[in-house]
Amino acid sequence: TILVLDFGSQTSHLILRRLRSLKVYAEMLPCTTKLADLPFKPKGIVLSGGPSSVYDQGAPHVDPAVFELGVPILGICYGCQELAWIINSENVARGQVREYGHADVTIHSTGDNHVSCLFAGLGETMHAYMSHFDKIVKLPEGFVVVASTKNSEYAAIAHKTKPIYGVQFHPELEHTPRGSEILRNFAVDICGAQAGWVMKDFIQKEIIRIRHLVGDRAQVLGAVSGGVDSTVAAKLMKEAIGDRFHAILVDNGVMRLNECEQVKETLEKHLGINLTVVDGAGLFLGRLKGVTEPEKKRKIIGGTFIDLFEKEALRIERDAENTPNSGPIEWFLQGTLYPDVIESVSYRGPSATIKTHHNVGGLPDTLKLKLIEPLREMFKDEVRKFGEELGIHRDLVMRHPFPGPGIAIRILGEVTPERVAIARAADHIFISEIKTAGIYDEMSQAYVAISQDRAVGVQGDARVYGYIAILRAVKTLDFMSAEPYEFDFALLKRISTRIVNEVEGVARVTYDITSKPPGTIEME
Numbered sequence: 293t294i295l296v297l298d299f300g301s302q303t304s305h306l307i308l309r310r311l312r313s314l315k316v317y318a319e320m321l322p323c324t325t326k327l328a329d330l331p332f333k334p335k336g337i338v339l340s341g342g343p344s345s346v347y348d349q350g351a352p353h354v355d356p357a358v359f360e361l362g363v364p365i366l367g368i369c370y371g372c373q374e375l376a377w378i379i380n381s382e383n384v385a386r387g388q389v390r391e392y393g394h395a396d397v398t399i400h401s402t403g404d405n406h407v408s409c410l411f412a413g414l415g416e417t418m419h420a421y422m423s424h425f426d427k428i429v430k431l432p433e434g435f436v437v438v439a440s441t442k443n444s445e446y447a448a449i450a451h452k453t454k455p456i457y458g459v460q461f462h463p464e465l466e467h468t469p470r471g472s473e474i475l476r477n478f479a480v481d482i483c484g485a486q487a488g489w490v491m492k493d494f495i496q497k498e499i500i501r502i503r504h505l506v507g508d509r510a511q512v513l514g515a516v517s518g519g520v521d522s523t524v525a526a527k528l529m530k531e532a533i534g535d536r537f538h539a540i541l542v543d544n545g546v547m548r549l550n551e552c553e554q555v556k557e558t559l560e561k562h563l564g565i566n567l568t569v570v571d572g573a574g575l576f577l578g579r580l581k582g583v584t585e586p587e588k589k590r591k592i593i594g595g596t597f598i599d600l601f602e603k604e605a606l607r608i609e610r611d612a613e614n615t616p617n618s619g620p621i622e623w624f625l626q627g628t629l630y631p632d633v634i635e636s637v638s639y640r641g642p643s644a645t646i647k648t649h650h651n652v653g654g655l656p657d658t659l660k661l662k663l664i665e666p667l668r669e670m671f672k673d674e675v676r677k678f679g680e681e682l683g684i685h686r687d688l689v690m691r692h693p694f695p696g697p698g699i700a701i702r703i704l705g706e707v708t709p710e711r712v713a714i715a716r717a718a719d720h721i722f723i724s725e726i727k728t729a730g731i732y733d734e735m736s737q738a739y740v741a742i743s744q745d746r747a748v749g750v751q752g753d754a755r756v757y758g759y760i761a762i763l764r765a766v767k768t769l770d771f772m773s774a775e776p777y778e779f780d781f782a783l784l785k786r787i788s789t790r791i792v793n794e795v796e797g798v799a800r801v802t803y804d805i806t807s808k809p810p811g812t813i814e815m816e
């Protein structure tokens with residue numbers, strides 16, 4: 293394992309991602325982690341970038357024990373300045389100009405293999421991405437310069453005898469095209485980490501960790517939706533502790549056509565998960581009656597979910613008390629992914645606690661459960677691989693995300709049973725056609741929304757007055773920005789014909805070509 297100590301840079305997680313894509317296993321912990329408490333011995337340590345200035349009061353600093361572990365260290369940006377500052381606080385100061393963007397790096401030939409090995413195979417120059425104001429102004433004692441740029445004389449430094457390296461630029465970014473080679477040189481050649489990490493190893497490790505954490509008797513509760521994240525987390529928990537894991541699926545009446553039945557079948561029959569389905573359709577639709585304001589709709593759905601979930605959890609808890617050989621419910625499983633964590637914390641500083649993103653809209657306090665998040669270090673594509681490895685069907689693993697408030701935020705205006713049926717039927721046709729055309733995996737998310745107002749049309753010889761079905765399909769990498777999918781026009785026309793012909797209550801079909809921003813992926 294390579295340990296990444298995070299000083300709070302927006303790109304710290306990319307260091308993990310790059311290392312893992314090189315098949316080197318890496319884990320990330322806050323920069324202030326006490327190294328004596330580490331549950332494993334890392335083969336090497338990366339100090340990430342960060343938003344602070346090393347010389348400021350209150351700036352985060354690494355546990356000095358990092359130098360006593362005897363393993364190689366690579367400092368990146370702030371991490372590099374940290375190495376220089378620890379040796380002598382006068383080594384780092386604010387630069388004359390902020391160096392931001394592309395820079396040409398000149399790699400010096402030092403003639404010493406030990407100091408040059410970080411850049412082995414890279415030649416004499418490379419492009420790199422810089423983003424810093426502070427810089428190293430004096431070469432730290434014991435170090436030599438390995439590379440420089442126009443603005444940074446000490447763009448890369450290496451200790452003369454110890455395996456300690458620092459780079460001012462960001463090798464983890466795609467804008468540093470050969471950055472992966474630098475990280476590979478560090479992790480594999482310098483640290484001796486094996487480049488053979490596979491998902492299977494991670495699964496085994498995680499199962500052991502969960503068993504250790506939960507113990508022999510305690511039980512775990514979790515909400516499932518049929519989405520990739522909650523299903524993968526649930527299957528992992530099942531593998532780790534069997535039927536001491538209880539999954540709850542709340543049918544909120546605004547899932548897609550036949551979705552609740554399908555999710556039940558997959559989780560219970562195919563994955564063998566101990567599942568309770570709570571039928572809340574009537575309650576949800578009753579509370580949504582007459583409500584048109586989007587935020588109010590979301591709040592009602594979130595609140596009702598919590599009410600039902602809590603009730604069911606308390607029931608399972610009571611049952612658990614009366615079951616011999618099993619302990620109390622102590623844990624709550626959540627399928628939080630790394631991007632959710634990043635979105636909910638801007639800075640993982642020394643005193644900042646890591647807040648968690650609540651996929652289920654917050655955990656009721658009355659339950660007093662501890663949170664367990666086995667996927668919190670993972671990215672979506674990794675979770676998909678993970679899911680396949682756990683034997684989850686590819687169709688589920690590749691499923692587009694589906695929002696917690698379901699199609700209620702795709703039915704503009706009031707959610708009525710009649711409009712839910714229309715939205716479901718139209719969405720089912722759209723997604724079926726996309727799958728038949730073999731383009732489902734080319735888009736990130738697709739659905740049909742239903743307008744609030746109605747339009748006139750002519751079908752056969754009769755006048756119809758119905759809703760407008762709005763097709764939406766987007767491509768995105770991070771769901772923060774998105775572009776409309778460029779459909780083949782003949783396919784769009786076929787979808788339109790099918791929806792108007794087959795879904796009673798729809799008079800027109802339109803395709804939403806708004807990007808995000810200024811639009812959002814969902815309608816409400």
Ligand code: XMP
Nearest residue numbers: 693694695696697737771808812813814815
């Ligand atoms: P927007 O509409 O904000 O959506 O562009 C970005 C992504 O988030 C999903 N989304 C939600 N997911 N609960 C969820 O679990 C929600 O309340 C929610 N709202 C939006 C949306 O489907 C898209 O993938």
